Amino acid sequence: MGFVSPHADPCFLPLYNSPAALATAVSGSGRTTVNDVAVAGERSPPLCLFGDEVGVFSEHLQQLTLDVDCLLRQHTEKVRVEVAERWERLIRRLLAAVESGTVTRLEAKDEEITRVRKLNCALEERVNSLYAENQMWREVARSNEAAARSLRTDLAQVLVAARARVDQLRAAAADDAESCCSGEVKWEEEEEEELGGAEWRMRRCWRCRAREAAVLLLPCRHLCLCAACAPTAIACPVCNCCKNGSVSVNFC
Known part of the structure; x- marks a missing residue:
């Protein structure tokens, strides 16, 4: 108005x-x-x-x-x-802008968390696998160690038997009064060569027959192959058992 x-x-x-x-x-x-x-x-x-x-x-x-x-x-x-x-x-x-940025960052964080979880799962599986493999190799080492001890015992018994045989032969040769000194010495040398050859035949490789057997096959535990023939062997030449491992033996 x-x-x-x-x-x-x-x-x-x-x-x-x-x-x-x-x-x-x-x-x-x-x-x-x-x-x-x-x-x-x-x-x-x-x-x-x-x-x-x-x-x-x-x-x-x-x-x-x-x-x-x-x-x-x-x-x-x-x-x-x-x-x-x-x-x-x-x-x-x-x-809206803040929410959009926050949602984007949250999605990125969720993806990163998922990726880290997958990586952790993969690492845990790898650790479990390595642990199981370590246990398996420990068992194999224990088995090989037991086999080596058994082999050493067998070899010691064989050597003791061979020395006893040599002592018996020497005692028998000493009782023979009719043999001459030269003949006795020659006979002893022949016996020693014979015993040494028998021991060598027992310890030589069953495959090449030229080198000393220094590899123990598993699981049969036969000392029958040399270091050169063992890698190519599939089965034991003594019992034809399939080879699943081997152990090198040092006689020093």
């Missing part, structure tokens, strides 16, 4: 008498008298009319002030709502 300016009204006259009004109040004679001025004063409007217009103007001013305040409040509320909506949209975009 706007302010309405007061319109021209014949009843609305100023409080003072203007020179023009006084001039019109005088007749054509051109003279102004006290009576004429009094008559002109009697024709001026009362003061109450101007007070009514002031009241109307004050009401219009108050209404205008209320309208302006209302418009300001409405505009302020509208601006506040728009600012709140803009802030809300901005916060939503920021949250």
Whole structure:
């Protein structure tokens, strides 16, 4: 509601008498008298009319002030709502961006955790496999050690028997008084050569017959091959048992 300016009204006259009004109040004679001025004063409007217009103007001013305040409040509320909506949209975009980045990082971390778990599982399987293989080789080493001890015992028994046989032959030769010294010495040398040849035949390789047997075959535990023939052998030449391992024996 706007302010309405007061319109021209014949009843609305100023409080003072203007020179023009006084001039019109005088007749054509051109003279102004006290009576004429009094008559002109009697024709001026009362003061109450101007007070009514002031009241109307004050009401219009108050209404205008209320309208302006209302418009300001409405505009302020509208601006506040728009600012709140803009802030809300901005916060939503920021949250969406942060959530998107967070989701991406979480997915990357999940993939990395999955990869590390798979790697740990593979490493655990490898460790278990190596542990089982270590246990197997320990068992093989124990078995080979037992076989070597048994072989040493057998060889010691064979050597003891051979020495006993030599002692018996020497005792028999000493009892023979009819043989001469030279013949006795020759006979002893022949016996020693015979015993040495028998021992060599017992210890030579069963495959090439040229080198000393120095490899123990498993699982039959026969000392029957040399170091050169053992790698190419598939089965034991003594018992034809399939070979699944071998142990080198040092007679030093």
